[in-house]
Amino acid sequence: xxxxxxxxxxxxxxxxxxxxxxxxxxxxxxxxxxxxxxxxxxxxxxxxxxxxxxxxxxxxxxxxxxxxxxxxxxxxxxxxxxxxxxxxxxxxxxxxxxxxxxxxxxxxxxxxxxxxxxxxxxxxxxxxxxxxxxxxxxx
Amino acid sequence: xxxxxxxxxxxxxxxxxxxxxxxxxxxxxxxxxxxxxxxxxxxxxxxxxxxxxxxxxxxxxxxxxxxxxxxxxxxxxxxxxxxxxxxxxxxxxxxxxxxxxxxxxxxxxxxxxxxxxxxxxxxxxxxxxxxxxxxxxxxxxxxxxxxxxxxxxxxxxxxxxxxxxxxxxxxxxxxxxxxxxxxxxxxxxxxxxxxxxxxxxxxxxxxxxxxxxxxxxxxxxxxxxxxxxxxxxxxxxxxxxxxxxxxxxxxxxxxxxxxxxxxxxxxxxxxxxxxxxxxxxxxxxxxxxxxxxxxxxxxxxxxxxxxxxxxxxxxxxxxxxxxxxxxxxxxxxxxxxxxxxxxxxxxxxxxxxxxxxxxxxxxxxxxxxxxxxxxxxxxxxxxxxxxxxxxxxxxxx
Numbered sequence: 001x002x003x004x005x006x007x008x009x010x011x012x013x014x015x016x017x018x019x020x021x022x023x024x025x026x027x028x029x030x031x032x033x034x035x036x037x038x039x040x041x042x043x044x045x046x047x048x049x050x051x052x053x054x055x056x057x058x059x060x061x062x063x064x065x066x067x068x069x070x071x072x073x074x075x076x077x078x079x080x081x082x083x084x085x086x087x088x089x090x091x092x093x094x095x096x097x098x099x100x101x102x103x104x105x106x107x108x109x110x111x112x113x114x115x116x117x118x119x120x121x122x123x124x125x126x127x128x129x130x131x132x133x134x135x136x137x138x139x
Numbered sequence: 140x141x142x143x144x145x146x147x148x149x150x151x152x153x154x155x156x157x158x159x160x161x162x163x164x165x166x167x168x169x170x171x172x173x174x175x176x177x178x179x180x181x182x183x184x185x186x187x188x189x190x191x192x193x194x195x196x197x198x199x200x201x202x203x204x205x206x207x208x209x210x211x212x213x214x215x216x217x218x219x220x221x222x223x224x225x226x227x228x229x230x231x232x233x234x235x236x237x238x239x240x241x242x243x244x245x246x247x248x249x250x251x252x253x254x255x256x257x258x259x260x261x262x263x264x265x266x267x268x269x270x271x272x273x274x275x276x277x278x279x280x281x282x283x284x285x286x287x288x289x290x291x292x293x294x295x296x297x298x299x300x301x302x303x304x305x306x307x308x309x310x311x312x313x314x315x316x317x318x319x320x321x322x323x324x325x326x327x328x329x330x331x332x333x334x335x336x337x338x339x340x341x342x343x344x345x346x347x348x349x350x351x352x353x354x355x356x357x358x359x360x361x362x363x364x365x366x367x368x369x370x371x372x373x374x375x376x377x378x379x380x381x382x383x384x385x386x387x388x389x390x391x392x393x394x395x396x397x398x399x400x401x402x403x404x405x406x407x408x409x410x411x412x413x414x415x416x417x418x419x420x421x422x423x424x425x426x427x428x429x430x431x432x433x434x435x436x437x438x439x440x441x442x443x444x445x446x447x448x449x450x451x452x453x454x455x456x457x458x459x460x461x462x463x464x465x466x467x468x469x470x471x472x473x474x475x476x477x478x479x480x481x482x483x484x485x486x487x488x489x490x491x492x493x494x495x496x497x498x499x500x501x502x503x504x505x506x507x508x509x510x511x512x513x514x515x516x517x518x519x520x521x522x523x524x525x526x527x528x529x530x531x532x533x534x535x536x
Contacts, residue, residue: 016284074403080266081289103396
């Protein structure tokens, strides 16, 4: 399933580093593809994607798509932010439990505070220098 | 057989903004301050400096220009050592790990007198700059930091979840700040001592919702030294002392959030480390007379009190509002004023917890003395309580 694509007309404030391994995640994200890695031996998923399984340490892993759906576990609005985020305050961040049983943390796109446990969708946000993902309430 | 460890002396600098801006003509330097504190602590213990044979330092902040600080101080104070000289780092747990390193040298018979010591200077570095550092210590640099998480934003999300699950409220959580300021008013080394009301707490500007300025830790500088000895030395001194009766450690193998969804606000590390410490000490949570917890925000004091079994799950905030964790209550928590009011020079904060417990268990806490205090618990943590180090301490008089 492909993520909704949003655009922001400025560079990311604190861009993630990309590696030979994680480039598949970030390049895919830019096109709305939300993937992670799954272990061929113990069949468990992990996030962020890793070149091995953190559970059983097997190196036999495969890339698999994620649904991009989940529930909001918690959230906050940051008013006191590090220097590079000064232009963005206040901003909302949160923790989302994905349907596949993975917990992630990300920006939350919502003007008002969503109730916790609200159904959320992950979206891809393309900045001028590359993508980030974010979560928003599922309408 | 391992040796038993006791605290025989301690000293701590009042928490305040001591650090001067880089361009100030006159500077306040870390080693000058720490040396004074060490001499005071060793005098308090009644120990000859030649007996000291291990130094376990909390690593200073990256803003301290003097590097290899531990070995520099060994020279500055002329302290040849046969046990060890080391500098330790573990986020907020740093000073508790340094205390453990000093204790281990005594347990193993490598030293009979060991100092756990350190200084944290950071207040002249603007918060927005400091957070550029700290945001990389409390989250994944590539998968969390790009979204703008700050160290206390994780605690704020604990608060939101706690309010949601236990039908608590910001007002109820904020009573922790009021209680801690009341305690700090009685503590000469606390950073903020003027009593505050609940309305004043709630009226402060938001920092990380739902928490406002008085519900999160202030920034400040501090220094402390704890003198640990083989218990035989403490016994022979004829003075009241504090016995290290139990310890427990647990790291949940997660950093900020567990990628496998769990009950984030159960603070499983504090639960496990607490159980281990109580077991080693041969006591139950109900035996504890007071607690000095590493709790940067109000919510964390509530969650750690619950995880350590001092109050029932889901009731910590309400019981604080009812006075159960106040001086005079059933289980006083953070009689020093806690991290919000005593202050939070992070790399040495756990030393301040141990300093307060030493004052309490040796009957020197003045107006904030807990009557007949005999057993105390301390905790230290890192991340979002992803790891915890818990000590059970006992008064010997």
